[in-house]
Amino acid sequence: MEVKKCLRCGCFFASSNNICDNCISQDQIEINNLKTYLEENNNFSSVEELSINTGISQKNLNRFLEEKEFQCIASDLSSGIFNINLN
Ligand SMILES: [Zn+2]
Structure with a gap:
């Protein structure tokens, strides 16, 4: 393995x-x-906002949003999602 x-x-x-x-x-x-x-909720506009409201770190949110089941949400978010600093 x-x-x-x-x-x-x-x-x-x-x-x-x-x-x-x-x-x-x-x-x-x-x-x-x-x-x-x-x-x-469907009125959020950024991963930062999602992070604040869910208590999930932006790094983890970005990882989750790459999963198939969340892809439609990721594409709904503004393109700002892809500019987030993962550090
Ligand atoms: Zn681990």
Whole structure:
């Protein structure tokens, strides 16, 4: 199995996922929070705003928005989404 660096916490692990086992549950919680938020709100204009309202870091939001299920939302956001500094 390939050794990867976790996109969330930066630790090295062996898995087919992009994040380590410790972070998967955290990701699931945040993705659920994001889904719930998006079901109730559709008037946000930036990832920064989403981050403030959901408590999810912009870095993680950008990662989630690359997932297939969120692509339609990502394309709805202004092009500013792609200019966000991931550091
Ligand atoms: Zn991790």
